[in-house]
Amino acid sequence: MLAIEADALRRTYTSRTGWLRxxxxxxxxxxxxxFDVARGELFGLLGPNGAGKTTTIKMLNTLLLPTSGTARVFGHDVAREPVAVRRRIGYVFGGDRGLYERLSALDNLRYFAELYGVGARDQKRRIGELLDLVGLTGRERERVEGYSRGMRQRLHIARGLLHRPDVLFLDEPSIGVDPVAARDLRRTVAGLAAAGTTVLLTTHYMAEADELCDRIAVIAGGRIRALGTPETLKARVGDRDVLEFEVYGVDEELLARVRRIPGVRGAAVEERGTAQALTVQSDRGAEPHARVLAALDGVRVGRVVSREPSLEDAYIAIVEDATTRREPAEVTA
Incomplete structure (x- = not known):
């Protein structure tokens, strides 16, 4: 039996604007x-902000009803059998919400264990196991308000696992977490999957998805645009060269100019502290280096690196292709 089955899921939001008319x-x-997720699989759902990731997860974990289509978790329909679904799932989201700041980690877990119906005889042992799993043993009696972001996220994971769910939804768990804490979170998530828990992960960190996920779906404009293993997705841009420029002050107009260069297949810019990273994908052998520098005339350019395509490059190519072909998503009446 599959852990998750989503079939033609749709969700439409209706809003009203205006007063007189x-x-x-x-x-x-x-x-x-x-899409579907196998039992014990670590499945990634990637996409830009507003792509539909969180809405999809909320339909799968019964927080939102689908407008149409069906979804099942271990055979239970999310719309017709929400209670049965909730017994088998855990939900962990990024950020600071969902914990009681002035309580200790131990008291938080005791409280949620009661909510999840964990038997009194099992609570002490189960909480101890989870504190050890997420690396908070010895810190459990401290108030959560004194915890770092990474410690809070690990406590979130412990909370989501209290009732031994078969499926764990992780919605951007490492957002805002420092690199060391993010590495610890990845170890924890990998350990869960290795122990047999099915994990559905959303993240904006491509290296995290590449390291952890068995398969990945890329969603953009509310549709699945690509689905496969990380290696399969990277193969989509295997015929491209990638140049990365350290730049200062590239705007949308300059980015559009770079994209019009013959042989360039895509270009994206990312803020990195005081600098920017301009990534340019081109046809293999096109060698657009000099033409990109000419297009950036007047912009301060630092080092330039040539490298092999990564999962992030594949993701950018998929999303940019979806953006240029995206159908209208709004109907006004």
Whole structure:
């Protein structure tokens, strides 16, 4: 039996604007998403902000009803059998919400163990196991308000595992976490999957997805645009060269100019402290180095690195392709 089955899932939000002449606007956040996740698989769901990742997860974990389509968790329909689904899932989201700051980690876990129906006889042993799993043994009697972001995220994971769920949803668990804490979180997540827990992970960190995930789905504009192993997705840009420029002050107009260079297949810029990283993908052998520098005339350029395509490059190519071909997502009446 599959752990998760999503078949043509759709979710439409309706809003009204105006007073004298009100208008009804329908926005399709998720537009026919179909995928499945095997038992014990660590499955990644990647996409830009507003792509439909969190809406999809909320439909799968019964927090939102699908407008149409079906979804099942270990055979239980999320719309018709929400209680049965909730017994088999855990949900961990990024950020500081969901914990009681003025309580200790131990008291937080005791409280949530009661909510999740963990038997009194099992609570002490189960909480001890989870504190050890997430590396908080010895710190459990401290108030959560004194915890670092990484410690809070590990406590979130412990909370989500209290009732031994078969499926754990991790919605951007490492957001805002420092590199050392993020590494510890990845170890914890990898350990969960190795122990047999099915994990559905969303993240904006491509290296994290590449390291952890068995398979990845890329969602953009509410649709699944690519699905496969990290190696399969990287193979989509295997015929490209990648140049990375350290730049200062590249705007959308300059980025558009770079994208128009013959042989360039994609370009994206990322803020990195006081500098920017401009990544340019081109056809193999096109050698656009000099033409990119000419297009950046007047912009301060630091080091330039040539490298092999990564999962992030594949992700950018998939999302950019979806953006250029995206169908209208709003209907106004």
């Amino acid at each position: 009100p208008r009804r606007t329908e926005t399709e956040a998720v537009r026919g998403v179909t």
